[in-house]
Amino acid sequence: MSTNKEAKAEFDAAPWAGKTKRYDIVKEGTIALVFVFVLTVVLSLIMSSPDEPPLTFKGWAVSNPDNLYATAVQELAGTSGTATYGGPYNNASDGLNVGPLWLQKWAGVTHPIDAANDFVITPLSTQVLAPEIANAVATWKSAADSQRQAWATAYDDAITKVEGKLSDVAVGAYGPVPVLAQGLTDMAKSGALDAALLSQGGFFQTDNTKQILFFGDGAYLDDAGTAANLQGGTWGMMNETGRYPGQAWLWLYSFWYQIPPFNNGESKPIGANADAYIMVIMGLLSLGLILIPIIPVIRNLPMRIPIHRGIWRQYYQSQGIKRRKM
Amino acid sequence: MSQMWTAKLRNKWQKELPIEKLLPDDQPAYVSSWIYVFGVLTLATLAVIIFSGIILAFQGPAWYHISKTGKFVNSLHFWSVQLFFVFMVIHLWGKFWMAAWRGNRFATWATGAVAFIASIATAFTGYLVQTNFDSQWISFEAKDGFNSVGVGAWFNVTNLGQMLLLHVAFLPAILGVLTVVHVLMVRKRGVVPPIDSEPSPVNEASK
Ligand code: HEM
Numbered sequence: 001m002s003t004n005k006e007a008k009a010e011f012d013a014a015p016w017a018g019k020t021k022r023y024d025i026v027k028e029g030t031i032a033l034v035f036v037f038v039l040t041v042v043l044s045l046i047m048s049s050p051d052e053p054p055l056t057f058k059g060w061a062v063s064n065p066d067n068l069y070a071t072a073v074q075e076l077a078g079t080s081g082t083a084t085y086g087g088p089y090n091n092a093s094d095g096l097n098v099g100p101l102w103l104q105k106w107a108g109v110t111h112p113i114d115a116a117n118d119f120v121i122t123p124l125s126t127q128v129l130a131p132e133i134a135n136a137v138a139t140w141k142s143a144a145d146s147q148r149q150a151w152a153t154a155y156d157d158a159i160t161k162v163e164g165k166l167s168d169v170a171v172g173a174y175g176p177v178p179v180l181a182q183g184l185t186d187m188a189k190s191g192a193l194d195a196a197l198l199s200q201g202g203f204f205q206t207d208n209t210k211q212i213l214f215f216g217d218g219a220y221l222d223d224a225g226t227a228a229n230l231q232g233g234t235w236g237m238m239n240e241t242g243r244y245p246g247q248a249w250l251w252l253y254s255f256w257y258q259i260p261p262f263n264n265g266e267s268k269p270i271g272a273n274a275d276a277y278i279m280v281i282m283g284l285l286s287l288g289l290i291l292i293p294i295i296p297v298i299r300n301l302p303m304r305i306p307i308h309r310g311i312w313r314q315y316y317q318s319q320g321i322k323r324r325k326m
Numbered sequence: 327m328s329q330m331w332t333a334k335l336r337n338k339w340q341k342e343l344p345i346e347k348l349l350p351d352d353q354p355a356y357v358s359s360w361i362y363v364f365g366v367l368t369l370a371t372l373a374v375i376i377f378s379g380i381i382l383a384f385q386g387p388a389w390y391h392i393s394k395t396g397k398f399v400n401s402l403h404f405w406s407v408q409l410f411f412v413f414m415v416i417h418l419w420g421k422f423w424m425a426a427w428r429g430n431r432f433a434t435w436a437t438g439a440v441a442f443i444a445s446i447a448t449a450f451t452g453y454l455v456q457t458n459f460d461s462q463w464i465s466f467e468a469k470d471g472f473n474s475v476g477v478g479a480w481f482n483v484t485n486l487g488q489m490l491l492l493h494v495a496f497l498p499a500i501l502g503v504l505t506v507v508h509v510l511m512v513r514k515r516g517v518v519p520p521i522d523s524e525p526s527p528v529n530e531a532s533k
Binding site for chain 2: 009010011012013014015016018019020021022023024025026028029032033035036037039040041043044045047048049050051052053054055085087088095096098103104106107108110111206207208209212213215216221224225228230232236240241244245246247248249250273275276278279280286289290291292293294299301302303305307308311312314315316318319321323324
């Protein structure tokens, strides 16, 4: 039995000694190239390609100023998504884990973000400010940490209490926070915030981390994602804007987010750590793809399910080879 | 003489992949199915991707937002990538059902599979450097996955500069090398014989 297997393996590995036929691979390749090129040109002419302009802070400030304002307060109070994120941006949380593996924490803080300063104070400081706002910035900068925290948290809580309806916020000891938030909103309206977040007062910049993270802390990006049908719960990662095909090849990755326990953020430990578990699963499956030829059962599927009879039909017929039981 | 590294390399090369094997003008008689075309189509599409990508690279990532020509070249790049994945996936399934790793062809399969994964990484970074709403969205969403397993500490999807360099330099270079090795390995070993095939009378008047 095993010698039979070995003989087959040797036969499969040996140079082919049976019948051959003329076959012009260079011609085949050239025809393929011309075919594919023409097909691509035709598709491009008929369908073009997707290009929704990027969203801007200006757009956010104009269309939903209260939300940008409230988000700025969260950045100052340290309650925003970014401020509470953990690695690689800060130490505010341990991040996700897979069992005993706290990879997110272990990787450390490699892209430090201080939400209050990087998102609010530094951008404001790059501007020529109205005296009122300049005073607020100075007051914030000279105050003790505990004092800043008290102001910002009190205001953040007050806004949360009235569900973001700024006109209903009760009076309180908010220090310079309301003026800072208004200053940032006005700065965004003028279009100056986008660039200031990127450059942080410097010159060359190619890293959009701070812009993207601040953006995502608010509702503007999220709402736009929902409107464009891009949310993760609806296979979003795979989709493109408009009617274009997206990264359909990510279907297996997106798939896990659609089913329990991964789609339930409340369920512990897996749902709450879905991002990490799914990454690990996909890593293992990728390894599995590479190793298919040595994985028992799976590697024998092609012998058991006779699709090869169709692929090589001519050959089997001409040689009178019947299907063998394995 | 035979101790020379150069001579050794040449001899090994000549023995394992002589030009007749690299560019053969015949193939085993069983190589007659449309499924064999998909490897070549994948290769051809990769050439179109690289060609259109080089043009885009010359003009920078913002070109296609403002230029009609740029938009057209971007469309070429976009659609050739879509076709590339279609062809590659059909190729992959074809090779699976042919159990084309038989007869010492594991490395051919493995380089193909790694090329598939490298292609996904390359395409993914491509979506990130579109510099449009889609790339804003994808980078914000995708960062959590990478961060959650610590990878985000070095592979930062919200860093446009890093993604752009990986997309136009490092990842295509990897994919290119994998593809060359993959195809050379196919040529070296010859096309895998059919499942259940057996020796037949040699070459009788087959040409
Ligand atoms: C960059 C992507 C790829 C390119 C350009 C490519 C190209 C090719 C070409 C030109 C051939 C020879 C013609 C043919 O049999 O179709 C081939 C053979 C092969 N490919 Fe790929 N391929 C790619 C990806 C893959 C993937 C993802 C797999 C599977 C995981 C794979 C597995 C194989 C195998 C096993 C063979 C050998 C078939 C034999 O010996 O008969 N390839 N590939």
